[in-house]
Amino acid sequence: MPTETFFNLSEAKQKRIFEAAVKEFAARRYSEASINQIVKEAQISRGSFYQYFNGKEDLYLYVLTEIGKEKMAIALPRQLPEDADFFSVYLSMVRDIVAWTRKRPLYTRIGMLMELDDSEFIAKLTSRFPDTWAGLRALLERDKKLGRIRPDVNSDLVIQILYNQNLHFQKTLFRQGNLDDMLPQVEELIKVLKEGIALV
Amino acid sequence: MPTETFFNLSEAKQKRIFEAAVKEFAARRYSEASINQIVKEAQISRGSFYQYFNGKEDLYLYVLTEIGKEKMAIALPRQLPEDADFFSVYLSMVRDIVAWTRKRPLYTRIGMLMELDDSEFIAKLTSRFPDTWAGLRALLERDKKLGRIRPDVNSDLVIQILYNQNLHFQKTLFRQGNLDDMLPQVEELIKVLKEGIALV
DNA sequence: GTGTCATATGACAAGGTTGTCACATTGTTT
DNA sequence: AAACAATGTGACAACCTTGTCATATGACAC
Numbered sequence: 001m002p003t004e005t006f007f008n009l010s011e012a013k014q015k016r017i018f019e020a021a022v023k024e025f026a027a028r029r030y031s032e033a034s035i036n037q038i039v040k041e042a043q044i045s046r047g048s049f050y051q052y053f054n055g056k057e058d059l060y061l062y063v064l065t066e067i068g069k070e071k072m073a074i075a076l077p078r079q080l081p082e083d084a085d086f087f088s089v090y091l092s093m094v095r096d097i098v099a100w101t102r103k104r105p106l107y108t109r110i111g112m113l114m115e116l117d118d119s120e121f122i123a124k125l126t127s128r129f130p131d132t133w134a135g136l137r138a139l140l141e142r143d144k145k146l147g148r149i150r151p152d153v154n155s156d157l158v159i160q161i162l163y164n165q166n167l168h169f170q171k172t173l174f175r176q177g178n179l180d181d182m183l184p185q186v187e188e189l190i191k192v193l194k195e196g197i198a199l200v
Numbered sequence: 201m202p203t204e205t206f207f208n209l210s211e212a213k214q215k216r217i218f219e220a221a222v223k224e225f226a227a228r229r230y231s232e233a234s235i236n237q238i239v240k241e242a243q244i245s246r247g248s249f250y251q252y253f254n255g256k257e258d259l260y261l262y263v264l265t266e267i268g269k270e271k272m273a274i275a276l277p278r279q280l281p282e283d284a285d286f287f288s289v290y291l292s293m294v295r296d297i298v299a300w301t302r303k304r305p306l307y308t309r310i311g312m313l314m315e316l317d318d319s320e321f322i323a324k325l326t327s328r329f330p331d332t333w334a335g336l337r338a339l340l341e342r343d344k345k346l347g348r349i350r351p352d353v354n355s356d357l358v359i360q361i362l363y364n365q366n367l368h369f370q371k372t373l374f375r376q377g378n379l380d381d382m383l384p385q386v387e388e389l390i391k392v393l394k395e396g397i398a399l400v
Numbered sequence: 401g402t403g404t405c406a407t408a409t410g411a412c413a414a415g416g417t418t419g420t421c422a423c424a425t426t427g428t429t430t
Numbered sequence: 431a432a433a434c435a436a437t438g439t440g441a442c443a444a445c446c447t448t449g450t451c452a453t454a455t456g457a458c459a460c
Binding site: 031032116118147148149150153154157158160161164167168185191192193194196197198 | 347348350357365396
């Protein structure tokens with residue numbers, strides 16, 4: 001939570017600071033991000049920064065919640081049929097991610113770097129936040145009961161595969177930067193996961 | 201390549217330095233590892249260190265090649281039938297990793313942290329070294345031709361899944377530390393990959 | 401003992417980081 | 431205008447990092 005004086009600032013200045021922070025947190029992971037860099041970019045003095053935020057953690061939390069707000073505002077409108085199967089929902093989820101990345105590339109970059117950071121603070125953070133993937137897991141369980149998924153498969157493992165591949169796609173995406181490659185790859189992944197790769 | 205004076209040192213001292221380096225590189229990723237920490241642990245002076253090595257890169261390369269030597273010496277003895285199928289080879293590979301991790305936990309930890317580091321130097325390093333996983337990929341291709349694997353699956357994707365899951369297993373392993381959980385999880389992964397999860 | 405060479409040392413410079421604080425500059429209210 | 435509050439500022443201390451270098455210490459030869 002930023003201090004009150006921060007919120008007294010003009011919208012423009014708040015935005016300038018926010019965007020400088022986003023830029024830095026998308027360039028370096030949290031533990032390596034530099035406040036010096038941010039204040040330079042935002043064109044405020046070091047002293048001012050500490051009048052707005054308690055420190056790096058405070059700023060990071062603020063950036064994360066702001067991003068979360070915008071994400072929520074966008075994510076709500078989409079609707080899927082109640083009985084959509086696991087794979088369809090997952091695919092739609094990936095489409096959302098792609099769209100989101102198109103619109104706000106730096107935001108997903110921050111999320112990615114967060115996954116790669118293993119500092120104390122980030123560990124605490126990620127453990128507290130409820131997973132997006134937990135919902136997907138529930139869906140998988142439901143589809144098991146509906147007879148769509150083999151009941152003996154390990155749900156956690158499947159979700160983990162999707163999660164890890166997703167992270168991997170994003171990582172390569174930011175090295176090479178072809179967002180269009182992602183969807184076909186995910187479709188391929190779904191196919192492998194659905195049907196397996198062995199010949200009967 | 202360490203300097204000649206390093207190799208003139210007594211075995212014991214060389215070992216002390218090597219082990220201090222291993223300890224540090226297993227605790228922090230390369231970009232965050234501190235030479236100060238290493239010289240303190242090895243009980244040599246800062247000046248001496250720079251008489252042995254050019255710098256951090258030099259030391260890291262030395263540690264990596266030393267580990268590589270020991271790994272080679274162990275990996276060679278194992279043999280598998282010439283026509284062993286892809287999954288068997290993979291499983292045997294995982295068994296090797298588990299055994300290796302049991303014997304030298306810090307070594308695999310270094311490998312893991314290397315994957316998570318995205319510094320310039322590490323990027324150069326990983327791109328140059330030939331992948332262990334390339335061999336596995338070739339095996340998959342072979343099994344396609346032998347009619348064991350569906351010819352239309354994307355080999356790269358499959359290898360990537362295995363690679364990412366492997367990394368993930370190792371990561372969780374070092375957070376919780378139950379090495380015995382790994383093999384069953386890998387067996388589960390193989391099953392999912394083989395047969396798929398959808399009901400026909 | 402003296403000379404020579406290899407090795408050991410820690411202070412040092414130069415760069416980075418964070419957080420603080422006395423002070424300057426605005427703005428607002430009386 | 432004068433007083434008071436709010437905000438802006440950059441120098442500063444304290445703590446890191448790396449790489450260098452003049453000097454000290456040891457060992458061996460003559």
